[in-house]
Amino acid sequence: MKIGVFVCHCGTNISAVIDVQKVVNDLAKMPGVFAMDYKFMCSDPGQNMIISEIKQKKLDAVIVAACSPCLHELTFRNTLIRGGLNPYMLEIANIREQDSWVHTDRDKATEKAVRLAKMAVAKAKRNQPLFPQEVSVEKSCLVIGGGIAGIQAAIDISSAGYQTVIVEKEPSIGGKMAMFDKTFPTLDCSACILTPKMVQASQSKKVKIYTYSEVEEIGGYVGNFNARIRVKARSVNMEKCTGCGICWQKCPVKVNSEFEQNLGPRKAVYVPFAQAVPNVPVIDCVNCTYYRSKRQNPESKGLCRICEKFCPAGAIEFDQKDKIIEEKFGAVIVATGFSAFDHKVYGEYGAGRYKDVVTALQFERLLNSSGPTQGKILRPSDSKEARTIVFVQCVGSRDESKGVPYCSRVCCMYTAKQALLLKEHIPDANAYVFYIDIRAAGKNYEEFIERVQDEYGVLYLRGRVSKIYRTGDGALLVRGADTLSGTQVEISADMVVLATGLVSNPETVKLGQMIGIPYDKNRFFTESHPKLAPAETQTAGVFICGACQFPKDIPDSVAQAGAAASKVLGLFSQEHLMLEPVLACVNQKICNGCFHCRAVCPYNAIDEEILKDKSVVARVIESKCHGCGNCISACPVSAVDLKGYTNEQILEQLQSLR
Amino acid sequence: MKYLLNVKNLNSEFVREIQAESKTRILHCYQCGKCSAGCPIANEMEYKPNQIIRMIQLGMEESVLKANTMWLCASCITCTVRCPREIDIAEIMDVLRRYAFKRGIFPAAVADIPVFNRIFLRNIKLFGRLYELGLIGFFNLLTGNPFKDVLLGPKMFFKGKINLIPERIKNASEIKDIFKRSAEIEHSD
Numbered sequence: 025m026k027i028g029v030f031v032c033h034c035g036t037n038i039s040a041v042i043d044v045q046k047v048v049n050d051l052a053k054m055p056g057v058f059a060m061d062y063k064f065m066c067s068d069p070g071q072n073m074i075i076s077e078i079k080q081k082k083l084d085a086v087i088v089a090a091c092s093p094c095l096h097e098l099t100f101r102n103t104l105i106r107g108g109l110n111p112y113m114l115e116i117a118n119i120r121e122q123d124s125w126v127h128t129d130r131d132k133a134t135e136k137a138v139r140l141a142k143m144a145v146a147k148a149k150r151n152q153p154l155f156p157q158e159v160s161v162e163k164s165c166l167v168i169g170g171g172i173a174g175i176q177a178a179i180d181i182s183s184a185g186y187q188t189v190i191v192e193k194e195p196s197i198g199g200k201m202a203m204f205d206k207t208f209p210t211l212d213c214s215a216c217i218l219t220p221k222m223v224q225a226s227q228s229k230k231v232k233i234y235t236y237s238e239v240e241e242i243g244g245y246v247g248n249f250n251a252r253i254r255v256k257a258r259s260v261n262m263e264k265c266t267g268c269g270i271c272w273q274k275c276p277v278k279v280n281s282e283f284e285q286n287l288g289p290r291k292a293v294y295v296p297f298a299q300a301v302p303n304v305p306v307i308d309c310v311n312c313t314y315y316r317s318k319r320q321n322p323e324s325k326g327l328c329r330i331c332e333k334f335c336p337a338g339a340i341e342f343d344q345k346d347k348i349i350e351e352k353f354g355a356v357i358v359a360t361g362f363s364a365f366d367h368k369v370y371g372e373y374g375a376g377r378y379k380d381v382v383t384a385l386q387f388e389r390l391l392n393s394s395g396p397t398q399g400k401i402l403r404p405s406d407s408k409e410a411r412t413i414v415f416v417q418c419v420g421s422r423d424e425s426k427g428v429p430y431c432s433r434v435c436c437m438y439t440a441k442q443a444l445l446l447k448e449h450i451p452d453a454n455a456y457v458f459y460i461d462i463r464a465a466g467k468n469y470e471e472f473i474e475r476v477q478d479e480y481g482v483l484y485l486r487g488r489v490s491k492i493y494r495t496g497d498g499a500l501l502v503r504g505a506d507t508l509s510g511t512q513v514e515i516s517a518d519m520v521v522l523a524t525g526l527v528s529n530p531e532t533v534k535l536g537q538m539i540g541i542p543y544d545k546n547r548f549f550t551e552s553h554p555k556l557a558p559a560e561t562q563t564a565g566v567f568i569c570g571a572c573q574f575p576k577d578i579p580d581s582v583a584q585a586g587a588a589a590s591k592v593l594g595l596f597s598q599e600h601l602m603l604e605p606v607l608a609c610v611n612q613k614i615c616n617g618c619f620h621c622r623a624v625c626p627y628n629a630i631d632e633e634i635l636k637d638k639s640v641v642a643r644v645i646e647s648k649c650h651g652c653g654n655c656i657s658a659c660p661v662s663a664v665d666l667k668g669y670t671n672e673q674i675l676e677q678l679q680s681l682r
Numbered sequence: 683m684k685y686l687l688n689v690k691n692l693n694s695e696f697v698r699e700i701q702a703e704s705k706t707r708i709l710h711c712y713q714c715g716k717c718s719a720g721c722p723i724a725n726e727m728e729y730k731p732n733q734i735i736r737m738i739q740l741g742m743e744e745s746v747l748k749a750n751t752m753w754l755c756a757s758c759i760t761c762t763v764r765c766p767r768e769i770d771i772a773e774i775m776d777v778l779r780r781y782a783f784k785r786g787i788f789p790a791a792v793a794d795i796p797v798f799n800r801i802f803l804r805n806i807k808l809f810g811r812l813y814e815l816g817l818i819g820f821f822n823l824l825t826g827n828p829f830k831d832v833l834l835g836p837k838m839f840f841k842g843k844i845n846l847i848p849e850r851i852k853n854a855s856e857i858k859d860i861f862k863r864s865a866e867i868e869h870s871d
Contacts, residue, residue: 412689454693478710483692483739486713506687508713509736513687 032065032090078107110153146680154605171199173570174359180589182230196300209472246565259307264339267303271331288396362571365420410518421525432525526575614663621655694741717761810851
C-alpha cells in the first residue's frame with residue numbers, strides 16, 4: 025500500500041513552530057510512504073499537487089498534515105475524488121490546532137507533529153473505501169405549532185409546491201400573536217396582519233391543518249420521518265359545521281376564557297376568538313353539562329344538549345372519538361413557541377392575589393377592542409377606568425433567584441407600546457415604567473422608545489419595583505427606586521402591569537426527547553450552530569423557528585421561519601439524499617444479544633435480528649445511525665465497530681506511538 | 683438625599699415650566715452623563731448637571747432650586763455642545779438661576795452671587811462695559827470684605843489690567859434701551 029503524506033506550512037501558522045522539513049524527512053523514511061510539503065495545501069496549486077502525486081505515485085491513501093478536519097476535511101475528500109481515490113481514504117493529522125497553535129518548544133512540537141502524522145499513517149493503512157448510502161425523500165413537511173412562525177414556514181414551503189401539515193394543539197391556529205392588540209414599532213393591528221396569513225394557510229391546497237391536535241410520536245430519519253398525530257375529539261363535525269355561532273350563543277355554561285387570559289368568559293362550546301381558523305367550535309368536555317352528567321351517570325341520556333338541539337347543521341357529535349393519523353414526512357419544523365412567565369413566585373408583587381396587578385398579556389386583551397372590555401382600560405377589580413398605571417419590566421427576566429437568567433428581549437418594546445396605547449386610549453392618563461435597562465435593538469425600535477418618552481410623556485424610572493401592596497381605598501401602592509437620581513419612589517396606582525418574561529413551552533422537554541433534538545438549560549431548543557446554522561438542529565431534517573429556540577419578536581420569528589422553510593426546500597429539491605457512511609456495524613458472529621447497544625443508542629438505530637440458529641443478535645438500521653459510537657463503547661464483547669474508525673484502526677494508531 | 687418621590691412630584695408642572703422657558707426637551711434626556719463628564723466645575727457641584735436634569739424630570743423642585751449647581755455653572759456651554767440629544771443644558775442652568783432668583787432661593791454658600799449680578803448689571807447699564815475697579819470695590823464692600831483685594835489692586839493697575847476711571851462705550855444710550863426693553867419683557871411675563 026502506497027501512502028502519500030502532505031505537510032502544510034499554513035503560511036507561518038504551522039511552520040513558525042514546527043520544522044516542516046523534518047516532519048517530511050521523518051515520514052519519508054517509513055516504508056511505503058511518500059512525503060512532501062507546501063505553503064498552503066488547501067489552495068488550488070496545493071490540491072492540484074496532491075492530485076498529480078496520487079496519479080504519478082499511484083497512491084492508495086492520503087494523509088494531509090494541516091489544520092483541524094472541521095475546516096478542510098471536505099475540501100481534501102473532494103481532492104481525493106478528483107484524483108480518482110475513494111474520499112474515505114483520506115486522513116487528516118491536525119498539526120495546527122493541536123500542535124503549532126498550542127506549543128512553543130520547536131523541537132517537541134516537531135516531534136509531536138511527526139507522531140501525529142505517523143498515527144494517521146497507521147490508521148490509513150487499514151482504511152477501507154466507504155460509499156455513502158442513498159435514501160429517498162418524502163416531499164412533505166410537518167410543522168409542529170401553528171403560531172406566526174409555523175404559519176409562515178408552512179406558507180413558504182407550500183408556495184414552493186410541497187405538501188405541508190400544521191399540527192396545532194389549540195382549537196385555532198394563530199398562537200400568541202392573535203392575542204396581541206398592536207405590534208411594535210409600527211403599531212399595526214396584530215390581528216389585521218396575522219389573519220390574512222392564517223387564511224392564506226388554511227385556503228392553500230398544499231397546507232393541511234390539524235387543530236386541537238398533538239404529535240404523539242415521531243420516528244424515522246431525514247427524508248423519511250413517520251409521525252403519529254392525535255386529532256382530539258372536538259365533538260363538532262368539521263365538515264357539517266358552518267360556524268354560525270348559534271351553539272355558543274345558546275350554551276348556558278360560562279367559564280373563564282383562556283384566550284382572554286381569564287379576564288372574560290367563554291362558553292363550554294366555543295371558538296377561542298372571532299377570526300379563528302378553522303371557524304369551528306370545540307366542546308370543552310371538562311365544563312360541558314352534558315359530559316359532566318354523563319360522567320356522573322353513564323347510563324343516563326345526559327343533561328342539557330342545548331347546542332345539539334339548536335345546531336341547524338346537525339354538527340354536534342357528542343360521541344366523537346380522538347382520531348389517530350399516521351403520516352410520512354421528509355422534514356420536520358418545530359415552532360412550538362413560548363409561554364409567559366408565571367409571576368406567582370413574586371410574593372412582593374402580590375403573588376397573583378391582587379386582581380389589578382395584571383400581566384402584559386392580560387393588558388393586551390384589555391387594550392384590544394375585541395377583548396373583554398371592548399378596548400376600555402377598566403381595572404379588573406371594580407371595572408373603574410384605570411388612569412394611573414405602573415408598568416414593571418423584567419418580571420421573571422434577568423432574575424437569577426426567582427426567574428430566569430436571560431433577557432426576554434421583547435418586554436422593553438411591548439411595555440413601551442402598551443404605555444403608548446394607554447396614552448392613546450386615555451390621553452391624560454399617567455404611565456410610569458420601572459426598568460433596569462431599555463433594550464431597543466431593532467429597526468426603528470430606539471426611535472419608538474424616544475417617541476413614547478417624549479411625545480407621549482411616559483415617565484421612565486430606572487429601578488426594579490420592590491413591593492406592591494393594596495391600600496384601604498383599593499389603590500395599589502408601588503414602592504420602587506430611581507437609581508438615576510438616587511431616590512425612592514412611591515406611586516399610588518389604579519393598576520400595575522407586569523412585563524412577564526418569555527419562558528419555554530412546558531412541552532419542550534417531552535417533544536425534544538421524542539424528536540431527538542437537544543434543549544438548553546432554559547429549555548429552549550438548541551440550534552445546530554449559534555451563528556452559522558440558527559434554524560437547523562443536530563438531527564438532520566429537523567428545523568426550528570420562532571420563540572421555541574429563544575425569545576424573539578415577530579419579525580425575527582418570521583425571518584427564522586423563512587430560513588427553516590428554505591432549508592426544507594433545499595432538502596426537498598433533492599431526489600435522493602446521500603448519507604454519511606461512517607456508521608456502526610455489528611459482527612453478528614460475536615454478538616451475544618445483550619442489547620446494551622440498544623439502550624445507549626440515541627437514535628433508535630438498533631434492531632433485533634434472528635439468525636438461522638434462532639439466536640437473537642443486534643443489527644444496525646443504517647438509515648437511522650449517526651455514527652456517534654455510543655454502541656461501540658457499550659458493547660461488552662467488542663462486536664460493534666464504526667466503519668472508518670474500527671477498533672483495530674484505533675489500536676494500530678496507539679501502537680504506532682511506541 | 684432625603685426624598686421619597688410620589689405622584690405629586692412626578693406629575694408636577696416643574697419640568698414642563700422649565701422645559702417651556704428653556705425651549706429645550708428635558709424629557710428627552712436619557713442620562714448618558716456626557717454633560718457632567720465634560721463639565722470643568724462638576725466636581726465642585728452638589729449635584730452634577732445630569733443629576734439636575736434627572737431631578738427636573740422627576741419634579742424634585744425643592745432639591746433642584748437649593749442646589750449650587752446652576753450658580754457654579756460658568757456657562758461655558760461645553761455640555762450643550764456635546765449633548766447627543768441636543769438638549770441645551772447651559773440654557774436650562776440659566777433658566778434655573780432666574781427661576782430661583784425670582785423666588786429668592788439661594789444656597790447659603792452662594793448667597794453673594796445675586797449681589798455680584800446686581801453690581802455687574804448696574805455697571806453695564808451705566809458705562810456700557812465693565813468698570814472692574816467699581817465692581818470689585820462695591821462687591822467687596824457689600825459682602826463685608828472691604829480689604830479683600832487691596833494688595834492685588836495696585837499690581838493689576840500697573841500691569842494695565844484695571845483702570846481707575848471707568849471707560850465708556852460709544853452710543854451708551856443703546857445699552858440703556860436694551861435694559862428698558864428687557865425690563866418691559868420681564869413685567870409683561
